[in-house]
Amino acid sequence: xxxxxTTHMKIDAAGHITMPLxxxxxxxPSSTQSNIPINATTAVAFATERFDQNGDYNVSNSTFTAxxxxxxxxxxxxxxxxxxTGGILQGQIVTSNSSEDYDVIDLGMFDADGQYGLNxxxxxxxxxxxxxxxxxxxxxxxxxxxxxxxxxxxxxYLAC
Numbered sequence: 001x002x003x004x005x006t007t008h009m010k011i012d013a014a015g016h017i018t019m020p021l022x023x024x025x026x027x028x029p030s031s032t033q034s035n036i037p038i039n040a041t042t043a044v045a046f047a048t049e050r051f052d053q054n055g056d057y058n059v060s061n062s063t064f065t066a067x068x069x070x071x072x073x074x075x076x077x078x079x080x081x082x083x084x085t086g087g088i089l090q091g092q093i094v095t096s097n098s099s100e101d102y103d104v105i106d107l108g109m110f111d112a113d114g115q116y117g118l119n120x121x122x123x124x125x126x127x128x129x130x131x132x133x134x135x136x137x138x139x140x141x142x143x144x145x146x147x148x149x150x151x152x153x154x155x156x157y158l159a160c
Contacts, residue, residue, distance in 0.1 A: 006021075007020055008020075008021055020053065021053075021054055022053060022054065022157065022158055023053065023054045023056045023066070023067055023068075023072075023156075023157060023158045024051070024052075024053040024054070024155075024156070024157035024158070025049065025051065025052045025053065025056065025057035025064060025155060025156055025157075026049070026050040026051055026153055026154070026155040027046035027047070027048060027049050027050060027052075027057060027059065027062065027153065027154050027155070028046060028048050028050060028150060028151070028152060028153045028154075029044070029045055029046055029047065029048065029148060029149075029150045029152055030045075030047040030048040030150070031150065032081075032147050032148065032149055032150055033045055033147065033148040034147045035144045035145060035146070035147065036136060036138055036144060036146045036147070036148065037138070037144050038087070038138050038139070038140040038142070038143070038144045039138070039139055039140070040137070040138070041135050041136070041137045042135060042136050042137075042138075043062065043133060043134070043135045044062065044076075044078070044133075044134040044135060044136060044148060044152070044154070045062050046059075046062045046134070046152075046153070046154040047059045047060075047062060050153070054067060061133070062133055062134070062154070063131050063132065063133045064131065064132045064133070064154075064156055065129065065130070065131050066126040066127065066128055066129065066130045066131075066132075066158075067128065068128050068158070069126065069127045069128050070126065070158050070159070070160060071123055071124070071125055071126075071158075071159045071160050072123070072124050072126050072132070072156050072157065072158055072159060073121070073122075073123055073124075073156060073157055073159045074093050074095075074101075074121070074122050074123075074124050074132055074154075074155075074156040075119075075120070075121045075122075075154070075155050075156065076091065076093065076119070076120055076134045076152070076153065076154045076155070077117065077118070077119045077152060077153055078091055078117065078118040078119075078136070078148055078149075078152045079115065079117055079148070079149040079151045079152050080115060080116045080117070080118065080146055080147065080148060080149070081115050081146070081147040081148075081149050082113060082114075082115075082145045082146055082147050083107060083113060083114060083115070083116050083145075083146045084107065084113055084140055084142035084143055084145055084146060085107055085113055085142070086107055086140060086142055087107045087138065087139050087140030087142065088104060088105070088106055088107065088137075088138075088139040088140075089104065089105045089107055089116075089118065089136065089137070089138050089139075089146075090102055090103070090104045090136065090137040090138075090139075091103055091118040091120055091134065091135075091136050092120070092134070092135050092136070092137070093120055093122050093124070093132060093134060094132065094133055094134070094135055095124050095126055095130055095131065095132045096126070096127070096129075096130035096131050096132075097124070097125055097126065097127070097130060098124065098125075101120060101122035101124070102120060103118055103119065103120045105118060107140070113145070118136075123159060132156065134154050136148075
């Protein structure tokens with residue numbers, strides 16, 4: 001800073017560069033999100049921060065807000081329990097500029113209810129104040145029995 005009191009970039013003796021104010025976060029569910037509704041869009045609750053460098057992630061609404069315009073690497077991994085066979089599961093990164101970054105699992109290819117993983121990554125163009133969150137859509141004629149396990153996570157950082 002102008003007064004020399006805030007470290008913006010640090011280079012150690014081995015040449016490692018760290019930027020303590022660079023936005024970066026990782027959050028997980030604080031409890032299992034049980035019985036995800038069928039034929040509905042559901043926001044995933046990531047209410048426990050593992051870390052939140054620069055304080056841009058909001059645990060109350062599981063939303064990241066970009067503090068500056070740039071390209072952000074956003075990722076999520078969902079560990080799903082009791083997934084009903086049949087139907088379609090879509091997991092999506094939703095930003096203010098786009099909701100096109102998603103993955104789909106055709107649950108009809110499995111022969112039994114079970115545990116599955118869903119992973120999505122995106123390099124998102126975000127402006128200052130834009131937000132990002134995760135949602136799922138479960139299209140199914142079966143039961144609302146799928147759970148999102150606490151080992152799931154949502155993370156991101158300013159890439160450039």
